[in-house]
Amino acid sequence: MKTLFKILGRKKILIASTLMATLLAPLANAANYVVDTKGAHASVNFKIKHLGYSWLTGRFDRFDGKFSYDPANVGASKIEMNIDASSINTNHAERNKHLKSGDFLETNKFANAKFVSTKITDKGNGKLAINGTLSLHGVNKDIVIDAQKVGEGKDPWGGYRVGFSGTTVLTLKDFGIKMDLGPASAQVYMELYVEGIRQ
Amino acid sequence: MKNTTSHYGWLTITLHWLSAIIIFSLFALGFWMVDLTYYDAWYKEAPHLHKSIGICLLFLMVFRFIWRKKQVQPEALKTHSPIERKAGHAVHILLYVLFFLIAVSGYLISTADGRGIEVFQLFTVPGFGSFIDDQEDIAGVVHEYLAYSLIALALLHALAACKHHFIDKDITLKRMLAWRKTN
Numbered sequence A: 001m002k003t004l005f006k007i008l009g010r011k012k013i014l015i016a017s018t019l020m021a022t023l024l025a026p027l028a029n030a031a032n033y034v035v036d037t038k039g040a041h042a043s044v045n046f047k048i049k050h051l052g053y054s055w056l057t058g059r060f061d062r063f064d065g066k067f068s069y070d071p072a073n074v075g076a077s078k079i080e081m082n083i084d085a086s087s088i089n090t091n092h093a094e095r096n097k098h099l100k101s102g103d104f105l106e107t108n109k110f111a112n113a114k115f116v117s118t119k120i121t122d123k124g125n126g127k128l129a130i131n132g133t134l135s136l137h138g139v140n141k142d143i144v145i146d147a148q149k150v151g152e153g154k155d156p157w158g159g160y161r162v163g164f165s166g167t168t169v170l171t172l173k174d175f176g177i178k179m180d181l182g183p184a185s186a187q188v189y190m191e192l193y194v195e196g197i198r199q
Numbered sequence B: 001m002k003n004t005t006s007h008y009g010w011l012t013i014t015l016h017w018l019s020a021i022i023i024f025s026l027f028a029l030g031f032w033m034v035d036l037t038y039y040d041a042w043y044k045e046a047p048h049l050h051k052s053i054g055i056c057l058l059f060l061m062v063f064r065f066i067w068r069k070k071q072v073q074p075e076a077l078k079t080h081s082p083i084e085r086k087a088g089h090a091v092h093i094l095l096y097v098l099f100f101l102i103a104v105s106g107y108l109i110s111t112a113d114g115r116g117i118e119v120f121q122l123f124t125v126p127g128f129g130s131f132i133d134d135q136e137d138i139a140g141v142v143h144e145y146l147a148y149s150l151i152a153l154a155l156l157h158a159l160a161a162c163k164h165h166f167i168d169k170d171i172t173l174k175r176m177l178a179w180r181k182t183n
Helices: A002-008 A010-029 A093-100 B010-033 B045-070 B082-110 B135-167
Strands: A031-035 A043-050 A054-060 A063-069 A078-084 A112-124 A127-136 A139-154 A160-171 A187-198 B117-119 B123-125
Touching (some): A093 B135, A112 A139, A139 A187
Antiparallel strands (some): A031 A187, A043 A054, A043 A187, A063 A078, A078 A112, A112 A127, A160 A187, B117 B123
């Protein structure tokens, strides 16, 4: 290494590395991110009307995901999320048990839910439409998530992060969920918050 | 009130039939309530009743078990064969074991989130949260299958009593019905 320094000189090394960085820059832009579930800077929440009089909220506690994102070419982005359906949590054990039973998610048969994007459209102003396939309760269905970029940049610990929020509406019947909760509660509103750490 | 070596006392008899009636009622209630639709008038009330009665029954059964331990047990009839004596005793013990396991598993379902169990809006049995992952699901499966087992075993127990009454024509069943004569 020492001889290499002597031969090339420090300046040349500096130039070479700058050049390398410039060449690699476009690749670095289409970066891969892992959803920060370790630090719990992501959540898969939902809400559903209770009798039509109020909102009942809940979430899935266990999930993971990864995505690629390029601010210069949003359309080339991709996202994939895996959700442990049995981690559904509405802060009430008896209700969680019911939600995991055959009346709802049947998690002993369909433990995993999955979303894989098929097409991401840049709608400008940080807005995105994420088309993809959601596998839930053994049913595969194409859905659209309306997403919004929250922000991106360096974190204080030497990493780089980008965050999005997203919403979509799922009709329980479409996913073969039997239980009838009444006309006001036929649909569940998903609210997603995802923060990715660049790899 | 007390048992003798040949007969059951009235407290033992009362406790036996009272718990039998409550256990079968609770089973029926539980079996029925799990399929209620969301808008059924009983959707909220039936589980509340099931839990309230269940907790009271648990207290009753603890008392019954202590009472049993403090009492002489009437001896088996001379006509009972050794295998009948052993099988009968084993079934009695197993009925108690199943009951207590069902009570505990039921408690573990409702208290998995730390909520207590409200008994007839009179008092609340405290909850201590989850001891294992997915406690409400595991306890739920245990509660269900042990309940079926208990009912099956109780029916076998009743069938055996009927066999003694109708086929052997002995006083096995009559003793539990406060029959006072010795044969």
